Amino acid sequence: MQQVERWTIFETTLNGPDSGNPFTEVELIAEFKQKNRTVPVDGFYDGNGTYKIRFMPDTKGTWTYTTKSNIDSLNNQTGTFTVTPATGNNHGPVRVHKTFHFQYEDGTPHYSFGTTCYVWNHQGDTLEEQTLDTLKNSPFNKIRMCVFPKHYSYNRNEPEYYPFEGTLENGWDYTRFNPAFWHHLEKRIADLRDLNIEADLILFHPYDRWGFKEMDAETDDRYLKYTVARLAAYRNIWWSFANEYDLMKAKTEQDWDRFFRIVQTHDPVQHLRGIHNCRQFYDHNKPWVTHSSIQRPDPGQSPTWRSQYNKPAVDDECCYEGNVHQGWGNITGQELTKRFWSGFANGGYVGHGETYLHPNDILWWSKGGVLHGTSPKRIQFLRDIMEAGPGPIDPVNIGIVAAGIPNQYYLAYLGPHQSAVKPLKLPEDTSFKIEIIDTWEMTITSVDGTFNGTFDLEVPSKPFMALRITKA
Amino acid sequence: MQQVERWTIFETTLNGPDSGNPFTEVELIAEFKQKNRTVPVDGFYDGNGTYKIRFMPDTKGTWTYTTKSNIDSLNNQTGTFTVTPATGNNHGPVRVHKTFHFQYEDGTPHYSFGTTCYVWNHQGDTLEEQTLDTLKNSPFNKIRMCVFPKHYSYNRNEPEYYPFEGTLENGWDYTRFNPAFWHHLEKRIADLRDLNIEADLILFHPYDRWGFKEMDAETDDRYLKYTVARLAAYRNIWWSFANEYDLMKAKTEQDWDRFFRIVQTHDPVQHLRGIHNCRQFYDHNKPWVTHSSIQRPDPGQSPTWRSQYNKPAVDDECCYEGNVHQGWGNITGQELTKRFWSGFANGGYVGHGETYLHPNDILWWSKGGVLHGTSPKRIQFLRDIMEAGPGPIDPVNIGIVAAGIPNQYYLAYLGPHQSAVKPLKLPEDTSFKIEIIDTWEMTITSVDGTFNGTFDLEVPSKPFMALRITKA
Numbered sequence: 044m045q046q047v048e049r050w051t052i053f054e055t056t057l058n059g060p061d062s063g064n065p066f067t068e069v070e071l072i073a074e075f076k077q078k079n080r081t082v083p084v085d086g087f088y089d090g091n092g093t094y095k096i097r098f099m100p101d102t103k104g105t106w107t108y109t110t111k112s113n114i115d116s117l118n119n120q121t122g123t124f125t126v127t128p129a130t131g132n133n134h135g136p137v138r139v140h141k142t143f144h145f146q147y148e149d150g151t152p153h154y155s156f157g158t159t160c161y162v163w164n165h166q167g168d169t170l171e172e173q174t175l176d177t178l179k180n181s182p183f184n185k186i187r188m189c190v191f192p193k194h195y196s197y198n199r200n201e202p203e204y205y206p207f208e209g210t211l212e213n214g215w216d217y218t219r220f221n222p223a224f225w226h227h228l229e230k231r232i233a234d235l236r237d238l239n240i241e242a243d244l245i246l247f248h249p250y251d252r253w254g255f256k257e258m259d260a261e262t263d264d265r266y267l268k269y270t271v272a273r274l275a276a277y278r279n280i281w282w283s284f285a286n287e288y289d290l291m292k293a294k295t296e297q298d299w300d301r302f303f304r305i306v307q308t309h310d311p312v313q314h315l316r317g318i319h320n321c322r323q324f325y326d327h328n329k330p331w332v333t334h335s336s337i338q339r340p341d342p343g344q345s346p347t348w349r350s351q352y353n354k355p356a357v358d359d360e361c362c363y364e365g366n367v368h369q370g371w372g373n374i375t376g377q378e379l380t381k382r383f384w385s386g387f388a389n390g391g392y393v394g395h396g397e398t399y400l401h402p403n404d405i406l407w408w409s410k411g412g413v414l415h416g417t418s419p420k421r422i423q424f425l426r427d428i429m430e431a432g433p434g435p436i437d438p439v440n441i442g443i444v445a446a447g448i449p450n451q452y453y454l455a456y457l458g459p460h461q462s463a464v465k466p467l468k469l470p471e472d473t474s475f476k477i478e479i480i481d482t483w484e485m486t487i488t489s490v491d492g493t494f495n496g497t498f499d500l501e502v503p504s505k506p507f508m509a510l511r512i513t514k515a
Numbered sequence: 516m517q518q519v520e521r522w523t524i525f526e527t528t529l530n531g532p533d534s535g536n537p538f539t540e541v542e543l544i545a546e547f548k549q550k551n552r553t554v555p556v557d558g559f560y561d562g563n564g565t566y567k568i569r570f571m572p573d574t575k576g577t578w579t580y581t582t583k584s585n586i587d588s589l590n591n592q593t594g595t596f597t598v599t600p601a602t603g604n605n606h607g608p609v610r611v612h613k614t615f616h617f618q619y620e621d622g623t624p625h626y627s628f629g630t631t632c633y634v635w636n637h638q639g640d641t642l643e644e645q646t647l648d649t650l651k652n653s654p655f656n657k658i659r660m661c662v663f664p665k666h667y668s669y670n671r672n673e674p675e676y677y678p679f680e681g682t683l684e685n686g687w688d689y690t691r692f693n694p695a696f697w698h699h700l701e702k703r704i705a706d707l708r709d710l711n712i713e714a715d716l717i718l719f720h721p722y723d724r725w726g727f728k729e730m731d732a733e734t735d736d737r738y739l740k741y742t743v744a745r746l747a748a749y750r751n752i753w754w755s756f757a758n759e760y761d762l763m764k765a766k767t768e769q770d771w772d773r774f775f776r777i778v779q780t781h782d783p784v785q786h787l788r789g790i791h792n793c794r795q796f797y798d799h800n801k802p803w804v805t806h807s808s809i810q811r812p813d814p815g816q817s818p819t820w821r822s823q824y825n826k827p828a829v830d831d832e833c834c835y836e837g838n839v840h841q842g843w844g845n846i847t848g849q850e851l852t853k854r855f856w857s858g859f860a861n862g863g864y865v866g867h868g869e870t871y872l873h874p875n876d877i878l879w880w881s882k883g884g885v886l887h888g889t890s891p892k893r894i895q896f897l898r899d900i901m902e903a904g905p906g907p908i909d910p911v912n913i914g915i916v917a918a919g920i921p922n923q924y925y926l927a928y929l930g931p932h933q934s935a936v937k938p939l940k941l942p943e944d945t946s947f948k949i950e951i952i953d954t955w956e957m958t959i960t961s962v963d964g965t966f967n968g969t970f971d972l973e974v975p976s977k978p979f980m981a982l983r984i985t986k987a
Contacts, residue, residue: 365933366934367935375931504838
């Protein structure tokens with residue numbers, strides 16, 4: 044019997060009609076069953092008379108499936124396969140954990156350290172492979188990337204593939220998807236998966252000269268269903284409904300609500316769902332939003348967003364390290380490092396981006412390539428500290444602002460200020476050891492002795508210090 | 516005939532009763548006349564049967580005076596004196612100039628570079644003289660200082676003098692001022708004057724254990740009139756009605772309005788009048804306020820305050836360079852330098868303070884002493900640049916935020932960001948030279964060539980740069 048590893052992709056291919064318009068005329072789903080459980084999964088047309096069904100099994104053991112279609116040759120096809128345990132770095136999809144955090148489905152913690160390469164997947168194989176190589180040695184475990192190509196400053200090149208049949212000059216046939224485009228996108232998502240990187244896949248965005256930002260409702264909906272049918276089986280997908288949804292003037296709030304509900308209805312895996320703002324926040328309280336995906340320069344506001352939405356707060360765009368003239372893309376590596384610490388030490392998550400001018404306009408934030416900045420290695424240092432900790436941390440007051448697990452562990456970021464002393468208020472009846480972290484120099488220095496209760500701690504009178512306080 | 520230099524103090528002493536309570540029972544004013552002009556000036560009791568009248572003549576030539584009193588020996592005393600031209604650094608009192616700026620009465624520009632030593636004048640002669648020595652070689656031409664002593668962290672010492680007769684233990688006789696206190700205060704104000712430093716004299720403040728923050732209305736009013744009678748003749752006085760007026764819970768807004776009106780009515784010189792907030796701003800639109808005196812961390816907001824109040828915007832407290840644990844007192848010298856530039860290059864004025872911990876609690880912000888920080892020499896560098904400029908500068912857009920004089924001169928601060936290029940929009944028909952200022956390294960580098968119209972200027976990709984753009 045066919046064997047498939049848990050949380051990988053079971054795929055079956057069927058042959059059917061290639062006449063008419065298979066994208067609109069052929070209906071195909073499969074029901075995957077294990078014991079009393081049935082999971083309906085949409086199939087999709089992949090060109091050349093080929094139809095596919097992809098399924099990510101989330102439990103071990105034997106599964107069966109039966110197809111249903113309005114086409115005889117695709118209807119009532121059945122199969123059986125066995126799901127084997129996950130191996131290696133396969134921990135399953137990322138889920139919300141303890142209201143404000145994330146973990147993989149197998150319980151492994153996931154501290155979200157995202158970066159942004161909006162259209163790295165539209166740059167041709169040479170650059171794309173360089174990007175993957177860079178990511179492999181980077182601190183990042185999530186990447187914000189667009190399905191559609193991007194039109195913007197430093198982004199004037201044409202993509203290699205387009206999602207629909209047709210051309211920019213002669214128009215698109217929005218009823219026919221271009222399989223080559225999707226094969227390429229899938230390959231890149233799989234590449235990311237193999238690097239343990241979540242693909243925070245941006246479904247719509249406003250930076251467009253091709254028309255994809257203002258398709259009609261029928262096209263939008265078909266596009267979403269097709270995307271879900273093709274990609275939901277990749278365990279490392281997060282659905283990001285938009286980059287800067289509020290700049291997409293052709294869409295209403297009702298449109299966004301509908302998009303969420305379509306994906307929520309059709310995605311068998313129930314991947315994470317978010318939507319990213321420019322100025323105005325979407326109402327992240329809506330039930331189909333799993334986490335707030337935020338653009339704001341101060342991730343230290345995480346406690347506000349957490350309590351406002353009661354979901355994980357991910358500041359996906361807090362400005363980028365770089366030197367372009369736009370204010371969102373010219374903060375220093377020191378400033379971005381500060382913002383990371385400020386977010387994490389307030390119970391939030393923060394995303395990276397880099398916008399250093401390049402003679403060929405290869406700016407990481409959009410096209411990938413290599414990293415030039417001073418923040419990534421500091422972000423890795425922070426990630427190492429988070430992963431060495433006992434678990435997700437939440438805001439807690441210990442005389443100063445911190446995040447932690449009461450009576451056990453605290454991480455306090457002292458920020459750009461340079462106080463020489465910090466008045467701490469630790470629990471009276473627990474003894475703690477304290478380490479002083481220089482977040483910029485990446486040093487960790489133990490303070491002699493153990494501590495409890497209320498006292499003044501001497502700290503180096505310089506900016507960017509943090510404290511790690513651990514039960515002795 | 517007695518000769519007095521313009522804008523210095525003409526003082527006459529009269530002998531009168533020392534029985535009863537001369538502070539409350541004796542009325543004394545003098546009318547100073549020159550040609551058709553009459554200036555009424557309040558006299559004051561200085562102890563030991565001595566009464567004084569102080570007058571700051573603001574025009575040259577012959578002046579006469581006649582006293583009026585309810586006491587015969589003080590009534591109808593007359594005199595004549597000649598006012599000679601101002602010499603040396605005597606430029607008269609500071610006045611508002613061109614709505615948003617300041618100049619001395621003789622037309623000399625005054626760019627306000629303030630510092631803060633709240634109670635330097637309550638520390639005894641040794642430390643006070645050290646403070647004067649420090650100020651002499653500092654970039655500061657204004658100092659925020661309190662009449663009353665201060666009770667606060669790092670401020671637990673008793674002052675040498677108290678403003679009223681009595682003791683803390685046995686209570687104050689609020690109807691009797693203590694001449695020794697006032698002699699000392701006057702001496703220090705005169706010392707500042709001789710260093711060309713404006714005394715931004717804080718009349719009330721909330722940090723008090725002696726009762727001065729909650730005197731009754733009659734006492735408050737008598738205190739204000741007495742203060743004005745004694746001090747208004749010092750040309751370097753600015754009246755600051757409060758430090759953090761909104762923390763003085765015993766006072767209402769009506770009290771503050773009344774205080775302003777009392778001083779406005781009695782001050783013959785019409786010195787500048789401001790009032791400083793903690794959280795809530797006083798309504799600086801009120802007619803008796805000459806400039807907004809602000810506590811806010813971002814002096815880059817100056818354009819907002821300017822347009823809100825149509826008066827000079829002085830951010831007197833934007834946090835202090837130092838290392839105390841309180842957030843208002845532990846920013847770096849780099850950050851304070853940044854805030855200075857941000858304020859000045861937005862048409863505002865900014866004040867300094869320093870709070871480095873000291874083994875004997877001698878923190879500059881409160882007690883004076885010596886300066887330890889890295890910002891003062893950068894503030895001097897900025898002051899030199901301001902004083903080398905053609906005059907006061909106002910917000911103007913040249914593609915980027917700047918302040919300047921249209922078609923003539925612009926100062927643009929590029930801030931903590933590190934863009935490598937700035938898109939400038941200068942007038943088309945004027946040719947400009949451009950200098951790049953490193954505000955932290957204190958270097959000024961000319962850019963080759965001349966510039967006009969719209970173009971991208973390459974700038975060093977590092978924080979804290981500024982541009983000086985001058986008509987060629």
